[in-house]
Amino acid sequence: MxxxxxxxxxxxxxxxxxxxxxxxxxxxxxxxxxxxxxxxxxxxxxxxxxxxxxxxxxxxxxxxxxxxxxxxxxxxxxxxxxxxxxxxxxxxxxxxxxxxxxxxxxxxxxxxxxxxxxxxxxxxxxxxxxxxxxxxxxxxxxxxxxxxxxxxxxxxxxxxxxxxxxxxxxxxxxxxxxxxxxxxxxxxxxxxxxxxxxxxxxxxxxxxxxxxxxxxxxxxxxxxxxxxxGETDEQMLVHIAHLVSDVKEVKDIQELEVIKEGEFLHVTLVAEIDASLSFATVDDIHDVLKDLILSQQGVSDVTISFDEDDGVKTWNHHKDSKTVLKTNDKK
Structure with missing residues (x-):
């Protein structure tokens, strides 16, 4: 009780x-x-x-x-x-x-x-x-x-x-x-x-x-x-894709999901990075991405995994500035 x-x-x-x-x-x-x-x-x-x-x-x-x-x-x-x-x-x-x-x-x-x-x-x-x-x-x-x-x-x-x-x-x-x-x-x-x-x-x-x-x-x-x-939040998806793409170590986004769960957003990210990076460096990149995504409005948890960069651009979602949230739209 x-x-x-x-x-x-x-x-x-x-x-x-x-x-x-x-x-x-x-x-x-x-x-x-x-x-x-x-x-x-x-x-x-x-x-x-x-x-x-x-x-x-x-x-x-x-x-x-x-x-x-x-x-x-x-x-x-x-x-x-x-x-x-x-x-x-x-x-x-x-x-x-x-x-x-x-x-x-x-x-x-x-x-x-x-x-x-x-x-x-x-x-x-x-x-x-x-x-x-x-x-x-x-x-x-x-x-x-x-x-x-x-x-x-x-x-x-x-x-x-x-x-x-x-x-x-x-x-x-x-x-x-x-x-x-x-x-x-x-x-x-x-x-x-x-x-x-x-x-x-x-x-x-x-x-x-x-x-x-x-x-x-x-x-x-x-x-x-x-x-x-479980509905995709399209606006936040584009916004997070924009933020992740700006991280220099991320070569491409293989998969990104932003799902509404009541009042919260659950994010799943598969990012492509250079295969030659050390485990310690990859761990640092993981922490940077996690903190970045969790700081966004409504995001309650994030699952991040990595794959080696294949040299082929996979992520082709539209990055219209009108659909990208302002950087001050945070918790």
Whole structure:
């Protein structure tokens, strides 16, 4: 049990913060829905419940994925966070369906809801809190990829680097982006319904929120399915190839793999060197390459082997400067 709590300390912090915030928001929205009967509020309540449960699971999964390898699981537990995310999106998918179904029912049988002040107040608080979590997740993305930016960067630059973010951070960012957008949509729908008498607006908002939730389900599912299978990080592969090629003793790269394992990258390198080098020199080259590769963002382990240079250039991967990471993108 002590080891479990120790692992929790290393869990993804944005997902824990998001889970706590969404639990509070879900309780507020649940109370508002009970008092007002507002369908848009129901959709937002379901959304927040799904997000909170999702993010609690992801936090635990991200923590357990850092468990050290064991004799029974020598490759470690890195992909556990992907499996947890895959399980978590099932819950969001169910809640998405219920949200759309309730919205459709309200469109067919519109009913006026009361408590305008309560609905707008709760939605306003929820939007502010969700936006704060979204901003925090954006900052974490920039931190994970080693980029500094302006005060607006977490809401702008973070989108460009979303693919390189850790699975848990990416899920929090996407969920809270949809949650913030959904809160604004529900806020507008409540106003339209109250001041124009177009009661179906709340049902339409509920359906749109449900569809946005389904988008997150699909996106997160595909991303984590690739992660669970073991996906090549093409950008980091080109970057590491570029660094290894710059080591003067390396004549060629015979083989290079950079595989994503949850939040970590596992690197396998076969380099060609001069056959006349002494064992001591080769050992020094091994240490230089190992330290160089392990210093890169997200790399947790590296396996290096050597072969004699055959004089034939094997490595022909494209080395476009646009795809090579900046040298400051390190831990």
């Amino acid at each position: 002590g080891q479990f709590f120790t692992l929790l300390k290393g869990g993804n912090k944005p997902s824990l913060i998001a889970a706590i915030v969404n639990t509070i928001i879900a309780a507020l929205k649940g109370g508002a829905f009970f008092l007002t009967g507002n369908v848009a509020m129901f959709a937002e309540m379901m959304h927040s419940i799904g997000d909170a449960a999702n993010q609690f699971f992801v936090f635990i999964g991200s923590a357990l994925s850092k468990k050290a390898p064991t004799p029974k699981f020598p490759n470690g537990f890195g992909r556990l966070v992907n499996l947890v995310c895959l399980g978590a999106v099932i819950l969001v998918g169910i809640l998405s369906y219920e949200t759309i179904k309730e919205g459709w029912h309200h469109i067919q049988h519109p009913v006026a809801s009361g408590g305008l002040a309560i609905s707008l107040t709760v939605l306003g608080i929820a939007i502010i809190l969700e936006f704060a979590v979204l901003y925090k997740a954006g900052k974490e993305i920039l931190h994970e990829v080693g980029i500094k930016g302006s005060i607006l960067a977490p809401l702008t630059t973070s989108f460009a680097h979303l693919k390189r973010a850790k699975p848990a951070t990416k899920l929090v960012f996407m969920e809270d982006l949809v949650a913030t957008s959904g809160g604004i949509l529900a806020f507008v729908a409540v106003l339209i319904s109250h001041f124009t008498g177009f009661l179906q607006a709340e049902g339409i908002a509920s359906i749109l929120i449900g569809l946005m939730m389904f988008y997150v389900v699909g996106k997160v599912f595909l991303d984590n399915a690739r992660g669970a299978l």
